[in-house]
Amino acid sequence: MQVLYQARERLQDVSLLFVASSTAEESEAFFSRVWPNAQAIADPEKRLYEAFGLSRASWAQMLGPRVVLKGILSLFRGHGIGHPVGDPRVLSGFFLLDRNGRIVWERPSANSADIHVVDEIRAQLDALSSLSHE
Amino acid sequence: MPLGVGDSVVDASLTHTLDGYRLAPGTLADQMSERPTLLVFLRHYG
Numbered sequence: 001m002q003v004l005y006q007a008r009e010r011l012q013d014v015s016l017l018f019v020a021s022s023t024a025e026e027s028e029a030f031f032s033r034v035w036p037n038a039q040a041i042a043d044p045e046k047r048l049y050e051a052f053g054l055s056r057a058s059w060a061q062m063l064g065p066r067v068v069l070k071g072i073l074s075l076f077r078g079h080g081i082g083h084p085v086g087d088p089r090v091l092s093g094f095f096l097l098d099r100n101g102r103i104v105w106e107r108p109s110a111n112s113a114d115i116h117v118v119d120e121i122r123a124q125l126d127a128l129s130s131l132s133h134e
Numbered sequence: 135m136p137l138g139v140g141d142s143v144v145d146a147s148l149t150h151t152l153d154g155y156r157l158a159p160g161t162l163a164d165q166m167s168e169r170p171t172l173l174v175f176l177r178h179y180g
Binding site: 047053091 | 176
């Protein structure tokens with residue numbers, strides 16, 4: 001989410017809608033502190049995660065070499081490991097919806113550390129924008 | 135089958151009322167706006 005926050009200027013023409021497996025109270029406590037203008041769906045029952053095929057990561061996806069390496073690098077950069085809020089076994093993922101709610105692009109994460117897709121999202125938004133101007 | 139490219143969240147059976155932070159009242163379809171929407175599923179935060 002930090003990557004998206006840093007790239008928010010580049011993503012001004014899209015409504016970001018976060019989905020978290022935490023409760024509404026936990027979502028409010030978190031987002032009001034770190035990203036007050038965000039919108040976030042609380043999905044503790046994981047209905048949306050289920051609908052989008054992201055409900056459960058395998059142990060290999062959670063603890064694969066790439067994920068462990070990223071965790072170690074994060075520790076070296078001074079980021080500690082906090083107490084996770086929500087179900088850490090769900091998968092992350094990105095789904096771009098057009099104005100009618102149709103999914104035009106998706107990037108369900110291959111593993112839980114694979115979130116560096118801002119350039120790809122920007123390219124998809126530009127493609128959508130050029131389509132709507134034709 | 136999970137939802138994927140080409141599917142519409144308006145047509146999908148996602149009719150439950152959402153709860154969360156700064157949402158419009160209603161379902162996922164009710165959150166759509168004049169702009170495209172990027173759904174960002176988080177693993178967790180903390």
